Amino acid sequence: MPTKPRRSTHFILDFDGTITQSDTLNTLVSIAASSKPEFPTQERWKAVVDAYISDYTATLEKLAPNGKFPTTVGGEKKLLRDLKAVEQRSLDRVFEARIFEGVTREVIEEGAERAVRGGEVGVREGCVGFMRSILASKEDKLHFIASCLKAAGVLVDPAVILANELEGIAEERASTGQISPEGSMKIVSSGDKLQYLEQIREQGTARIVYIGDSWPDIECLLAADVGICIRDEPMGSSQRKLAEALERLEVACPRILDHDGSAQSQVVWAKDFSEISTWLENHRFEAESTRAGTAV
Template sequence: MSTKCGLDPYRAIHFILDFDGTLTHRDTLEQLVQVAKDSTGDRERTDNAWTKCKEAYLEDRANTMKTINLSDSTTVEGESAILKDLEPVETRSVDRVSKSGIFQGLTEQHILDGAAQQREKPNGVRLRNGVREVLDVVNSRRERLRQDEEGNVDDVSILSVNWSQTWIYGCLKSQLDNFEEYNIYKTNICSNELEGLKVSMIPSNGVITGGIFSSRNKLERLTHLRRVSASSGSRTPVIYVGDSWTDLECLIDAELGICIGKPNIETSELAQSFKRIGIKCPHISKLDECDDWNVVWARDFAEIATWLSHNS
């Protein structure tokens, strides 16, 4: 494992993973809304409300993008400023969904049951290839690190703009056999939540809470999640895995940022962002070719697992 990015294979690493489009093949909000349609008894109203929310978001974002000159962004600071300009779009979207009542009446059990059914649905949530293998490598590293005199071991957190912590937890639990072995609890998931779900059996009022809607919000939470070694006083290095423009600031703040999927300059806002500000993003097998930002890409988690196994 290259020392260039500050990672020592014989010291603990904090893995912080995005959820939608990173751990999963694609965004999962459509499936979460489907749970609401199936559970609250008014499919037509929920479907119409969701369509209006999506259309309003796309129009709002398109109009905001027209006011931004992307070609003016040539630095990380400039890119961060653009992402901050887009933050109100995300906030307005969340407000619209909250006020629409789409998720009103949902309980924790509704969401957990809906998540558990995803494996059987043709268009259900699917984890990316290799997620289990990465977690197995992390578990092996934990066993070895527990024997270290410092007692620091690898940790795994999920950091997401998804609207429900319960949904993320339920999807992971239902799709990873022997899930308990991986020591991923709700407390490891830093995301938004539907108000009321933290009180068991109480229906949610449908309001999305948590304040994690943007790149800046995610970076703030990543900073909060960072651990400090009790023995050495130094912070535990972070490997952050993400897939979208919203992950940019976390990817470059981590000791190693890994983009899932080869950045496609034609279709990926993240790839276009890298190009504007001049960040290299070689394949994970060519880590030595990355620049000081230490960002690489991997096709899937299987490639990350292979790299970890060879460098641990």
């Protein structure tokens, strides 16, 4: 009897808080500030953050008054979709504040390398080995993510990175400071991440494994063949928010090492990439038949 061919696997990894140990946006702002010492980058960034928190809090209170969140997946998707406008307004404020104006590719690459070497950006345990096993090593290009991964020892083909980019960086010009201008790829919300996952699914029959850590990852975690939540012990605030959402929606989320691979639990959690690698090896997810993508 002929052997049934193994089904290939497409891994999609969130970046901030998943590949890295924490959010890296403040690091990127610090890199921009170091390149413009006479410009009040940090003061303007604080104003952007304060405005975002105020906008997000007020909008969420209108959409989910008194903390009454949805209890259905459909309701959760609608809530996340309605919050997209908050994220877009924040991107607009960043551009108007000129925080990233004048930043170059070289500045980002050198700053990212310093941040990784100095420990400001930390990669999760087991991640380097995991990514080396699933990624073809080609030239790096896309820029802050690729540079952080390169400094950590992983060379990434730009074709597998789905990420917001500063206008001008790819063309090796000083950036205008605009993030993913009109007409280019933009990942602002949970729904945007899901759109790219669905595009990947339409390309073939590969199994999709999505790895994320926060509430905006929930749609992809639920849509993937296997969704893996990264959790610290104790959980950080964004991890806790995702865990609470899964609980509200009555989605089981056992620890990955306790999961037998059955379809009853498609969402699991892992402490780090070493646990993920162990589980994948035990369930015959072959690295040589794997494609990979990253999303922020």
